[in-house]
Amino acid sequence: xxxxxxxxxxxxxxxxxxxxxxxxxxxxxxxxxxxxxxxxxxxxxxxxxxxxxxxxxxxxxxxxxxxxxxxxxxxxxxxxxxxxxxxxxxxxxxxxxxxxxxxxxxxxxxxxxxxxxxxxxxxxxxxxxxxxxxxxxxxxxxxxxxxxxxxxxxxxxxxxxxxxxxxxxxxxxxxxxxxxxxxxxxxxxxxxxxxxxxxxxxxxxxxxxxxxxxxxxxxxxxx
Numbered sequence: 001x002x003x004x005x006x007x008x009x010x011x012x013x014x015x016x017x018x019x020x021x022x023x024x025x026x027x028x029x030x031x032x033x034x035x036x037x038x039x040x041x042x043x044x045x046x047x048x049x050x051x052x053x054x055x056x057x058x059x060x061x062x063x064x065x066x067x068x069x070x071x072x073x074x075x076x077x078x079x080x081x082x083x084x085x086x087x088x089x090x091x092x093x094x095x096x097x098x099x100x101x102x103x104x105x106x107x108x109x110x111x112x113x114x115x116x117x118x119x120x121x122x123x124x125x126x127x128x129x130x131x132x133x134x135x136x137x138x139x140x141x142x143x144x145x146x147x148x149x150x151x152x153x154x155x156x157x158x159x160x161x162x163x164x165x166x167x168x169x170x171x172x173x174x175x176x177x178x179x180x181x182x183x184x185x186x187x188x189x190x191x192x193x194x195x196x197x198x199x200x201x202x203x204x205x206x207x208x209x210x211x212x213x214x215x216x217x218x219x220x221x222x223x
Contacts, residue, residue: 001052008061008205015065016212019072023220027077031085034069037062038089039096042132046121054197064205067143067166071213074147075158076220082147086140093136097129131180139173162213166206174198 018033041059049058066089073082100122108115143165150161178195186194 004051005208008208011061011065012068012205012209012212015069015072016216018069019076019216020219022072023223027073027081030069030072030077031081031088034066034073034085035089035092037066037069038136039092041066042093042096045132051197051201054201055194056198056201060198060201061205064166064170064202065209066140067170067206068209068212070140070144071147071162071165071209072216074144074151075161075213075217079144079148082144083141086137086144089140090133090137093133128181131177134180135173135177138176139169142172143169158214158217159210162210163206166209167203170202170206171199174202 015033015037018029022029041063043059044062045057045059047058048055049060051060070082070085073085104119104122146168147161147165150157150164154160174195178191178198182191182194
């Protein structure tokens with residue numbers, strides 16, 4: 001469990017470094033990292049891993065970090081830049097889905113023996129892809145809107161807007177994805193356990209990302 005916490009902190013640190021680079025070279029570095037993380041999340045999501053007593057997709061770390069990146073954009077730049085990142089990420093994932101579909105369908109070389117394994121990992125399940133895309137576009141936009149609402153209403157409480165936006169939007173994300181992807185194919189008690197487990201893990205990551213937001217904002221203000 002300790003090593004998983006270390007991996008969470010490392011992933012959040014990587015996202016935070018992109019914000020520090022953006023301070024010198026431009027906001028595009030955060031937007032680019034956001035798109036990168038969303039694509040990586042969809043590539044590795046097919047592996048199910050153990051987080052304490054819960055089972056979650058391996059993508060939970062990088063995907064949760066995307067909410068920290070939109071918080072960086074909302075706090076340090078503007079709502080417009082955060083929304084821009086969301087749509088860049090959405091387009092990036094469309095490219096990913098189309099590219100994977102083409103790669104799976106493309107006839108393999110006669111000497112290549114990895115087609116079955118390739119299809120088992122990257123084979124596209126339309127319902128899961130649809131659920132993922134809908135959950136993404138709704139929750140990411142919601143995160144930005146909630147963050148900006150609390151920023152305008154309680155400008156001194158950075159921790160509040162960071163956690164409120166992320167925790168609410170992550171809950172919505174989990175509900176939408178699990179419902180669209182698995183409703184009707186999986187018993188209700190298992191669906192409920194998936195929702196609770198994933199949300200608790202995302203909530204833990206949301207709490208851990210708060211210090212990173214404070215540190216990056218301090219550096220922006222000081223230098």
